[in-house]
Amino acid sequence: MDNSSVAFVPTHGPISQSIKNESRLCDSCPLVFYTSVLTRRRDDYLKDSKYFMAVALLAAKRSEDPNTQVGACIVNQENKIVGIGHNQMPNGCDGKLTWARDRTKDNKHLYVCHAELNAIMNTNGADVKGCSMYVTLFPCNECAKLIIQGGIKEVIYLSDMYEDRDEFKASKSMLELVGACIVNQENKIVGIGHNQMLNGYDDEEAEDNKHLYGEI
Numbered sequence: 001m002d003n004s005s006v007a008f009v010p011t012h013g014p015i016s017q018s019i020k021n022e023s024r025l026c027d028s029c030p031l032v033f034y035t036s037v038l039t040r041r042r043d044d045y046l047k048d049s050k051y052f053m054a055v056a057l058l059a060a061k062r063s064e065d066p067n068t069q070v071g072a073c074i075v076n077q078e079n080k081i082v083g084i085g086h087n088q089m090p091n092g093c094d095g096k097l098t099w100a101r102d103r104t105k106d107n108k109h110l111y112v113c114h115a116e117l118n119a120i121m122n123t124n125g126a127d128v129k130g131c132s133m134y135v136t137l138f139p140c141n142e143c144a145k146l147i148i149q150g151g152i153k154e155v156i157y158l159s160d161m162y163e164d165r166d167e168f169k170a171s172k173s174m175l176e177l178v179g180a181c182i183v184n185q186e187n188k189i190v191g192i193g194h195n196q197m198l199n200g201y202d203d204e205e206a207e208d209n210k211h212l213y214g215e216i
């Protein structure tokens with residue numbers, strides 16, 4: 001290795017010119033090694049897209065729904081989180097309503113506030129226009145309406161388990177109609193709207209992401 005192009009640093013102190021000079025004389029000293037190792041950026045740090053979906057997954061863990069837990073995380077154009085939500089009963093109704101799933105009787109679907117709605121309501125006044133939403137389940141038609149009316153431009157989702165239902169087909173149609181960017185769990189854009197992948201959301205990462213997010 002060419003010593004003139006790299007600095008040296010002891011394991012227990014700051015870099016200084018004298019150390020750099022000395023270290024040329026003591027290459028075998030165990031306290032000295034190349035700063036290029038210490039100062040190089042970590043490659044395996046958590047990328048934005050993985051982090052935001054991980055936040056959505058964490059939010060889903062707060063859900064009291066015994067059957068399906070959903071989390072959503074809204075991110076603005078500066079990559080700042082502006083809202084997080086999970087599916088939950090309306091404020092003040094916790095513990096007072098049923099989580100029964102049976103659609104013919106009094107059931108949770110009549111009451112539950114979806115994760116997307118809660119994320120939008122939890123922004124403390126921040127504008128969601130132009131934001132991206134990371135959500136663990138593809139949004140239903142009602143949530144798609146909120147997403148569209150709020151001006152959210154991208155929806156990145158993990159599961160599409162209800163894709164065959166009319167509400168979810170309608171949702172996809174609406175999002176596509178308005179040109180929202182829809183990105184699936186393989187990191188492929190499935191809705192037309194933008195010509196480019198999201199930052200950090202490219203094919204190379206697809207395999208990785210699957211491992212990180214796992215099953216919901």
Ligand SMILES: O=c1ccn([C@H]2C[C@H](O)[C@@H](COP(=O)(O)O)O2)c(=O)[nH]1
Pocket residue numbers: 065067068069070086087088101108112113114115116137138139140143
């Ligand atoms: O876009 C959506 C769709 C559904 N949810 C919530 C609402 C319910 O709590 C569950 C769905 O319950 P199932 O037992 O799977 O029918 O998911 C949501 O938050 N966002």
